[in-house]
Amino acid sequence: QKEVEQNSGPLSVPEGAIASLNCTYSDRVSQSFFWYRQYSGKSPELIMSIYSNGDKEDGRFTAQLNKASQYVSLLIRDSQPSDSATYLCAVREGSGYALNFGKGTSLLVTP
């Protein structure tokens, strides 16, 4: 069973701080990694995709990938209360198209 693991949280950070969300995966041949944001009662929204080792930045978001450690993370700089949501880590399985999701980390940004 290929696993994607996330700390369920809640992770609480003050407004303006950096939120760090982590994800580990078990399938060594995984090549594509995604972060989705899901507000309560809504569907997941794609925030970032990352395919190569290293950092990828998009606005306040930075995704970090370390394939050797089978670890992917999402940093949110200058966190805002509107960032309060569940963040889902997703890994594309092998050569297929299916995404394998973690259970998500709940983030709470307090004013």
Place this chain on the structure above:
Amino acid sequence: DAGVTQSPTHLIKTRGQHVTLRCSPISGHKSVSWYQQVLGQGPQFIFQYYEKEERGRGNFPDRFSARQFPNYSSELNVNALLLGDSALYLCASSFRLAGGISSYEQYFGPGTRLTVT
């Protein structure tokens, strides 16, 4: 451009009944995937279709079936509904870049919330 659309938004069914959920992908996207999300869990992969052919199937019973139409819209069918089928059903669309290179980014629709009583 319009995003992924799904219908209906909400649905209440009784155990043993059948349900059909519908999805239209983003214009230009030829691939549709279906996921089931129960409360407190991440989405679970059910099916993927590309160019009207099934390209992947998750660990779901044969009561679940799907198809994709020539206009790339898709239907998910579930027979003999069980209480445990109550969930948010998500459709995601994705595309291939020029030259046949795949983009694996998947964009979700608003979902259909199915309640089985």
